[in-house]
Amino acid sequence: SLNIPVSEQIFRKNDWGKPYLVSRAVEFSLTHAAYYAACALDSSSVGLDLEVPRVTMPVARRCFHPGEVAFLETLSEPEQPDALLRLWTIKEAYTKQLGRGLHIPLDSFYADLHESEANLYQDSRPIPVRLHEYPLNGLRLCLCSNSERPEITQFIPNLKKLPQVPELAPAAVFLHFSGKLVGDDAHIVPADETILTKIFGEFEIAQWVDV
Secondary structure (H helix, E strand, O other), rough: OOOOOOOEEEEEEEOOOEEEEEOOOOOEEEEEEEEEEEEEEEEOEEEEEEEEEOHHHHHHHHHOOOHHHHHOOOOHHHHHHHHHHHHHHHHHHHHHHHEEEEHHHHOOOHHHEEOOOOOEEEOOOOOOOOOEEEEEEEEEEEEOOOOOOOOOOEEEOOOEEEEOOOOOOEEEEEEEEOOOOOOOOOOOOOHHHHHHHHOOOOOOOOOOOOO
C-alpha cells in the first residue's frame, strides 16, 4: 500500500463526483469496466479511463467533435472500433483530469489520433497534457497527466494482500477482479470504494466524508 497514515485516509468527492484524498498526499483517478479496474496515482492532477469496445458511430456522431467524426468516417469499417475506443478513453480521461468528467461536453475539444500517439486541441490550440494509452486484454486504458508514462502494475486483488504500489508517483495499477464490480450482490461494495481500499488499505481504513 502507499503507507499513508490512517488519520490521513479520508476521502471526499468534489461537486462533479470525483473522489479525492482530503490531505492531498497524492492525487488519483479511478476507472473500471467489466471485471477490471485501474487507479492512477500522481503528485498533480490525473485522469484515467478504462473502456470495453462498445462505442459506436451513432454515439460518436452524437457526442464527438465534428473533426473527430470526419476522421472516423475516413476509416474502413474494421478500423473504426479501435479508433472509437481510443477517442472515448482519451476524451474521458482528460475530462476526469479536470475533475469534472462527462459534465464537460465531449464536442468542446478534439483529439488528433496517430498510430503511436494522440494530442488534444481546443479551438485549434494544443492542450498541454500528456496522453498515455495502454491496450489491455481487449480493453483500452488512457491516462491523462502532466507526467512521464508510468509502467502498469497488474494485480489480482485479495483482501489479505494489497498490491505492491510504487512508493513514488506517478504510478498506475490495473486490477482484475473475479466478479463484476457493480451489482446487487451484498458482498460487492461500490466500485470506487473497492478500488480505493485495494490501493490505500483494508476496508475499515478508507473513510468517506460526505460534504
